[in-house]
Amino acid sequence: MVVNEHSVVIIGGGASGIFCAFQLAVQGVQDILILERNERVGRKLSATGNGQGNISNENMSVKHFFSSDLKTVESVLARFGKNDLLVCLRRLGGLFSSDSSGRIYPTSKQATSVTDLLRFALHREGVTLHTGEYVRFAKKENHRFVVQTDKATYHSRCLVLATGGKAAPHFGSDGNGYILAKNFGHTITELRPSLVQIKTLPEEIKGLKGIRVEGRVSLLRRGKCVVAVTGDILFTDFGLSGDAIFRLSAFLQEGDYLSIDFLPAFSMEEIANAMHAKQRLDPDINAEDLFRGIINSSIGKCMAKYCANKQKNPKVVSIECLAYAIKNYSITIRGTLGFVSAQVTKGGVPLFEVDNNLMSKSVDRLFMIGELLDVDGECGGYNLQWAFSSGAVVAKAIAGRIYENR
Numbered sequence: 001m002v003v004n005e006h007s008v009v010i011i012g013g014g015a016s017g018i019f020c021a022f023q024l025a026v027q028g029v030q031d032i033l034i035l036e037r038n039e040r041v042g043r044k045l046s047a048t049g050n051g052q053g054n055i056s057n058e059n060m061s062v063k064h065f066f067s068s069d070l071k072t073v074e075s076v077l078a079r080f081g082k083n084d085l086l087v088c089l090r091r092l093g094g095l096f097s098s099d100s101s102g103r104i105y106p107t108s109k110q111a112t113s114v115t116d117l118l119r120f121a122l123h124r125e126g127v128t129l130h131t132g133e134y135v136r137f138a139k140k141e142n143h144r145f146v147v148q149t150d151k152a153t154y155h156s157r158c159l160v161l162a163t164g165g166k167a168a169p170h171f172g173s174d175g176n177g178y179i180l181a182k183n184f185g186h187t188i189t190e191l192r193p194s195l196v197q198i199k200t201l202p203e204e205i206k207g208l209k210g211i212r213v214e215g216r217v218s219l220l221r222r223g224k225c226v227v228a229v230t231g232d233i234l235f236t237d238f239g240l241s242g243d244a245i246f247r248l249s250a251f252l253q254e255g256d257y258l259s260i261d262f263l264p265a266f267s268m269e270e271i272a273n274a275m276h277a278k279q280r281l282d283p284d285i286n287a288e289d290l291f292r293g294i295i296n297s298s299i300g301k302c303m304a305k306y307c308a309n310k311q312k313n314p315k316v317v318s319i320e321c322l323a324y325a326i327k328n329y330s331i332t333i334r335g336t337l338g339f340v341s342a343q344v345t346k347g348g349v350p351l352f353e354v355d356n357n358l359m360s361k362s363v364d365r366l367f368m369i370g371e372l373l374d375v376d377g378e379c380g381g382y383n384l385q386w387a388f389s390s391g392a393v394v395a396k397a398i399a400g401r402i403y404e405n406r
Contacts, residue, residue, distance in 0.1 A: 004152060004153060004154040004155060005031070005154075005155050005156070006031045006032065006033045006128075006154060006155065006156045006157075007029055007030060007031040007032065007156065007157050007158065007402060008021075008024060008029060008031070008032050008033070008156055008157065008158045008159075008160065008398060009033045009035065009145065009147050009154055009156035009158075009159050009160070010032070010033065010034045010035070010160040010162050011035050011135050011138065011147065011159070011160065011161055011162060011163055011177070011180065012034075012035070012036065012161070012162035012163040012164060012177070012370075013034045013035075013036030013038070013040075013041030013042065013129065013131065013162075014041070014042065014043075014044055014045060014162060014163075014164050014171075014173075014370065014371075014387070015042065015044070015045040015048075015370065015384055015387040015388060015391075016162045016164075016369040016370030016371070016387035016388070016390055016391040017034055017036075017041075017160070017162030017369070017370070017391065018034065018041050018042060018045075018118050018119070018122060018391075019118060019387065019388045019391040019392065020160055020162060020369060020390075020391030020392070020394055020395045021034050021122060021127045021395075022118055022121050022122055022125065022127070022395075023391060023392045023395030023396070024127075024395040024398060024399060025122070025125035025126065025127050026125065027395060027396065027399040028399065029395075029398065029399050029402055030126070031128075032127045032128065033127075033128045033129075033130065033154060033156070034122075034127060034128070034129050034130065035130050035133050035135055035147065035149060035154070036129065036130070036131045036132075036133070036172075037131075037132070037133065037134045037135070037172050038131060038132070038171070038172045039131050039132050040131055041115075041119060041122075041129060041131065042115035042118065042119065043171045043172065044164070044168060044171040044172075044173070045111060045114060045115050045384070046111050046112045046114075046115045047111060047171070048111045048384055049103070049105060049111055049381070051110070051111050051112075052105050052109045052110065052111060053105050053106045053108075053109070053110060053111030053112075053113060053114050054103045054104065054105055054111075054380065054381040054384070055085070055089075055096070055104055055105070055106070055114055055381055055384050055385070055388075056082045056085055056086070056104045056381040056382075056384060056385040056388075057082070057098075057101075057102045057103055057104060057380045057381040057382060057385065058082070058098050058102035058103075058104065059102040059380075060077065060081060060082040060381075060382070060385055062074040062077060064377050064378045064380070064382045065375060065376070065377045065378075065382060065386070066250065066346065066375070066376050066377070067351060067373075067374055067375045067376075068189065068350045068351055068352065068374050069350070069351035069352055069374075072351045072354075072356060072358075073351070073375055073386070075356055076358070076386075076389050076390055076393050077385070077386075077389050079389075079392075079393050079396075080388070080389045080392035080393055081385075081389065082104070082385060084392070085385065085388050085389070086104070089114065089117060092117040092118070092120075092121055093117060094106055094113065094114065094117050095107040095108075101380065102380070103380050103381050104381055130149075130151075133149040133150060133151050133152070134149060134150045134176075135147060135148070135149050135176065135180065136148045136149060136150060137180070137183060138159060138180050138183070138184075139183065139184075140159075140184075140363060140366070144156065144157065145157075145158070145159040145365075145366070147159065157365065157402070158365045158366075158367065158398050158401065158402070159365065159366050159367070160367045160368070160369060160394060160398075161177050161180055161181060161366070161367070161368045161369070161372055162177075162368075162369050162370050162372070162391070163176055163177025163180065163372055164177065164345075164370060164371045164372065165177070165178075165191070165344065165345025165347075165348060165371040165372060166178075166191055166193075166339045166345050167193055167194070167195075167196075167339050167342040167343055167344050167345045167371070168339070168340070168341075168342065168343065169339060169340060170340075173345075173371070175191075177372045178191075178348070178349075178372070181349050181368065181372065184360065184362070184363050184366055185362050185363065186349050186353050186360065186362070186368075187349070187350065187353065188347070188348060188349060189347040189348060189349075189350055189374050190347050191345055191346070191347040191348070192345070192346040192347060193336055193337075193338050193339045193341070193342030193344075193345065193346070194249060194250045194252075194342055194343070194344050194345065194346040194376050195246045195247075195249055195250060195342060195343035195344050195379050195383075196246070196249050196336045196337055196338070196341050196342035196343065197236065197238070197239060197240065197241040197245060197246075197249075197336060197337045197341055198239050198240045198241075198245055198249060198252070198258070198333055198335075198336055198337075199238050199239040199333070199334040199335045199336060199337065200238075200239035200240060200258075200331050200332055200333060200334055201331075201332045201334060204306075204330075204331055204332060205235050205239065205240070205302070205331070206302065207298050207301060207302055208235035208298055208299065208302055209235055209236060209237050210235065210236075211234075211235045211296055211298055211299065212232065212233065212234045212235075212242065213232075213233050213262060213295075213296065213299070214230075214231065214232060214233070215230070215231075215233050215244070215260055215261055215262045215263075215264060216228055216229070216230045216244075216260070216261040216264040217229050217230075217231075217233060217244050217245065217248055217258055217259070217260050217261075218258065218259045218260075218261070219248050219251055219252065219256055219257075219258060220256060220257050220258065220259055221253065221255065221256050222255075225259075226251055226256070227248060227251045229244045229247045229248045230244065230264055231243045231244030231247065232244055233245060233260065238337065239334070240258075240331070243379065246343070246379045247378055247379040247380070249336060250346070250376065250377070250378050250379065252333070252336070256333055257330060257331060257332055257333050258330070258331040258333060259328050259329065259330055259331070260328075260329040260331060261326075261327050261328065261329075262295050262299060262326050262327070262329065263294070263295065263326055263327065268323045268324060268326075268327050269323075271294065271323040271326055271327070272319050272320060272322075272323040274294060275290045275294070275319045275322060275323065276319055278290055279319065286304075287304035287307065287308070287317040287322060288300050288301050288304045290304075290319065290322060291303060291304070291322070291326075294326075295326060303322060303325040303326060303329065304317060304322070306325050306329065307321040307322055307325050343379070343383070344371060344376045344377075344383050345371055345376065346376045347374055347376075348371065348372050348373045348374040348375070349368055349372055349373050349374060350374045351373060351374055351375070354367075354368060354373070357393060357394065357396075357397035358373070358390055358393060358394050358397070359394075359397060365398075365401065367394045367397070367398065369387070369390040369391050369394050370386070370387045370390055370391065371383070371387070373390070375390075
């Protein structure tokens with residue numbers, strides 16, 4: 001008998017891994033082991049939603065996801081969705097509420113509350129946690145999986161890869177899961193950071209660092225709007241951040257550019273009329289002062305320079321140009337801050353390489369969940385819902401396999 005023999009080994013103690021382990025335990029599966037490289041599980045989960053724990057969304061739908069196979073995503077969400085998650089977490093003693101955008105949070109507004117609910121549940125159910133262990137390799141040998149860490153070797157009947165992607169490597173997601181998946185014969189799609197800050201040309205945001213506004217941002221591709229988002233926009237020393245930018249970055253492709261409407265509640269005509277009224281009162285008023293009382297003065301200076309550079313006679317800037325700039329300020333995208341600052345990874349193991357239960361089509365009893373797969377969602381709790389849903393669906397599939405073989 002092998003000492004380190006387990007029914008299921010889960011590589012990764014993030015949201016999908018610990019939720020999968022909990023679901024396995026409540027369905028009667030025993031000898032479950034989680035291997036986590038960090039010193040504690042759920043580190044990234046504890047930071048979600050700016051530390052407030054945005055676990056799901058009232059508007060949960062497959063239309064908020066990106067994948068090579070949205071039918072499988074829809075199937076997983078249908079089998080364990082937002083309501084199932086809330087029932088589960090409420091049974092563990094949590095209370096949850098949603099904001100005006102549908103984002104669901106624990107009433108404590110602390111993401112650590114969700115991590116603690118699951119951590120305590122794992123302890124009660126007898127799930128074994130080995131933290132501070134880094135998985136070197138994994139293979140299948142004689143109908144058993146062999147998992148080698150930097151400290152020990154483990155054997156299991158089923159193996160779940162819940163390693164996460166490459167986003168936010170300071171939480172331990174260094175892309176090792178892709179290597180493990182490749183060693184089992186799987187491929188990986190192009191990997192890109194998502195839900196991330198956007199870099200722009202410095203001259204287009206000069207003097208705006210630290211300014212935060214509510215506006216509407218459109219992502220343009222070959223002159224056509226791909227998506228438009230209204231929300232928080234923060235100007236930084238490198239470009240743009242804020243909730244609207246994070247949400248929009250999920251759609252980003254090379255060659256895209258942005259257009260900002262600083263006053264979405266007002267028409268261009270209304271803005272121009274307000275400026276004309278000022279000009280009638282003071283015919284010598286300069287372009288920068290025309291913006292006062294309308295938008296932030298620093299943004300006004302930036303718009304005035306923008307229009308001056310576009311017109312043949314920069315000394316005479318037309319009010320129509322200024323009003324247009326407020327509604328359609330063009331921003332050049334130079335890229336993003338990359339995986340270091342991203343919340344999720346776009347891409348991964350393509351869903352056509354796994355079945356409807358997220359089991360590998362080429363390696364029996366090898367399952368993959370969460371961010372490792374070619375699935376990512378918009379900002380607003382969708383990615384965490386996928387982590388929980390995929391973990392629950394795999395747990396049910398594994399429990400069924402184990403019961404069948406008893």
